[in-house]
Amino acid sequence: MKVQDMLSEEPFNVSSSQIDQGVDKFVEELQGNAGSIAGGVLSGVSTASSLLVTALIALVLCFFFLKDGNKFIPWMSGLVGPNSSTHTAEMALRSWTALSGFIRAQALVGLIDAVAIGAGLLVLDIPFALPLAVLIFFGAFIPILGALVTGVLAALVALVTNGLTSAIIVVILVLIVQQLEGNVLQPILVGRTLDMHPALVILAVTAGGSLAGIIGTFLAVPALAVYTAVYRYSREQLELAAQERPPTAT
Secondary structure: OHHHHHHHOOOOOOOHHHHHHHHHHHHHHHHHOHHHHHHHHHHHHHHHHHHHHHHHHHHHHHHHHHHHHHHHHHHHHHHHOHHHHHHHHHHHHHHHHHHHHHHHHHHHHHHHHHHHHHHHHHHOOOOOHHHHHHHHHHHOOOOOHHHHHHHHHHHHHHHHHHOHHHHHHHHHHHHHHHHHHHHHHHHHHHHHHHOOOHHHHHHHHHHHHHHHHHHHHHHHHHHHHHHHHHHHHHHHHHHHHHHHOOOOOO
């Protein structure tokens, strides 16, 4: 009743009949769309449950990797047999080296991005500077797209809270940091670790996003790094076998 009395006074001047009609119309539309609303709620609950289960599985797997990681290669060697055990162990070690090197290098790149942009947001007195810096750190693990999305988000927060001038400064800051990342940090850290051309990274991210969405974008470059390590080892073994093969008689 207090809300109705407030609306009936200046400056709203809404009559009781108009309020009742509006409420009735809202209830009718709500009842008519009850099925779609319920479906959306169930879809959201299902997505949240899936993310929670995935996070729990990741934690459990991380525990076992840390606890029994040194037992995996001997187990795989015994599984494939003595003829292939040496190759299996070497490919597993090279894949792990490539994957761990990518994660360490990308984490360092993300940390530098987050500190640089986060410090700029603090100087500009942008709200949620620390959460935005955390998002920038995790966004660095998604090459190209992660930096773009987190930078746009920081600029939008600056635009809504501090105005156009602050948003422009944030955009300039993000562009400077991303140029530093793309031209200095990435070639030195990630490029040397994986020894891959930037065009391959772009193609991998695009293909991963098209096939599996955000998850595919996140996993594209690590998967490409593992594949490259296995391919290089296989090529080395083929070249070595070709050199050791006796020449055919003419």
